[in-house]
Amino acid sequence: MxxxxxxxxxxxxxxxxxxxxxxxxxxxxxxxxxxxxxxxxxxxxFLYSSDSDYKIVSGEVSFRETFHSVKGLAENADIIAEAEVISQKNNSNYERLDVYTVSELRLTKVYKGDVEIDDTVSVLETGGEFDEREVAKYFSGKSRKSGSESRNDDLGVIMQGIAGSIPMKQGNTYFVFLTEDDDDIYNIVGSVQGKIKINSENTLVSQVSPETIDQHGDLYFLPENYSGQNISELRNDVEQLIATSPN
Known part of the structure; x- marks a missing residue:
């Protein structure tokens, strides 16, 4: 001491x-x-593929509702499935300068919902291929009426999206969380959150860049947590959530 x-x-x-x-x-x-x-x-x-041959132009929006976990997506989904995009249509409005895409999905594996394998569902997403030259034609007609002309040498097709996310692409397969809207049309749960691409090797691929994920925080937790993993990881997590769900 x-x-x-x-x-x-x-x-x-x-x-x-x-x-x-x-x-x-x-x-x-x-x-x-x-x-x-x-x-x-x-x-x-982490695996990333933009899946677009065109320049991506991303707009910012205020989402009506966002989620922070796969559990949140699953609880709010009417359909949870793996699906192939078999056809799609871009719907451009050159006066409003916007576009939305409707994709026809064939379900290849179903986890939740009143649907079966090989059923098809239509999914609407904001964004898609947009031809700036058509916009120039539309407004040049008005310009000629007013006596002015505009140049469009640098214009071409672009890919519009929201918050760094572009619509699904025909021929690709996705893991999707869908919610039913009016007229048998479905939306992605969380607008851009509830989808992730599955490649030919059953690996999950982000269609949102790492920079965009960093910029938007928890908005893209699905690709952040699962991109580069085998599909079995997400399958197991969803199957466990479904098994323990009170509904």
């Missing part, structure tokens, strides 16, 4: 406390390295 003023300090206890502190620092360091390592693994396995 050593006395320093009126406060006694036990050397043995001091050494034990020091060991505990060093052990705690060690655990914190290991935990920090583990988080860094897991984050680095996610970046390494």
């Amino acid at each position: 050593v006395e320093r003023g009126a406060l006694p300090i036990n050397i043995k206890n001091f050494k034990s406390t020091k060991k505990i502190a060093l052990a705690t620092i060690g655990l914190i360091t290991i935990a920090g390295l583990a988080v860094y390592y897991i984050g680095d693994l996610k970046k390494q396995r």
Whole structure:
């Protein structure tokens, strides 16, 4: 025992406390390295494909509702399925400068919903192929009436999307969470959140760039968490959620 003023300090206890502190620092360091390592693994396995031959022009919108987990998507979906896009149609409005795409999906695996394999559903998404030259023609007609002309040398086809997400592409297969709208049309749950591409090797692929995911925070948790993984990971998670759902 050593006395320093009126406060006694036990050397043995001091050494034990020091060991505990060093052990705690060690655990914190290991935990920090583990988080860094897991984050680095996610970046390494992340797969991204824009799936567009055209320049992508992305608009920003205020979403009516967004979700922060697969559970949220599953609870709000009328249909959860894997599906192939067998046909689609772009619907452009050159006066309003907007476009939406309606895709016909053939269901290849069903997890939830009053549908069966090989059924087809129509899904509407904001965005799609948009020909700027047609816009120029539309407005040049009005310009000629007013006596002015406009140049359109640099115009061409672009791909419009919202918040960095473009519509599904014909020929691709997707894991989708769908909600029914009017007239037997379905929407993606969370507008852009409830879909992710499945490639020919049964690996999930993001159609949203890593930069866009970083920019929009938790909006794209599905590609952030599952891109680069085998489809079995998402299948297992969804099947467990369905099995434990009260509905």
